[in-house]
Amino acid sequence: MIEYVKTILLKVSFDKKLFEKELRKGLNMLTPHEVQDFKTWCYKTFSKIYLGVLNKYFVKLA
Template sequence: MLEFCKQILLKVSFDRKLFKKELTKMISMLKHEEVMLLQVWCLATFGVQYQDIFKEVFHV
């Protein structure tokens, strides 16, 4: 499931609003451990591009 989520985020990364919507949905569907892995992957993959969204969604 985590790999599927990563693929979706890569495909919607062109649109900030859609990216945030999908990321929020994923967090509610994944287990806590998977959310932590997704957070690390998101920060490594998208870095500063969506930093504000990550702070809001992941509560960092």
């Protein structure tokens, strides 16, 4: 499931609203273990563009 969510985020990363929507949906589909790996990947891949969005969703999980 994690690979599916990554693929979707890569495809919608051009639009902030879509990115945020799909990030939220993706987090609901993943197990807690997958979320840790997913968080690392998200920050590595999108922190230059969507750091605020990532912090909004991943700070809650810390």
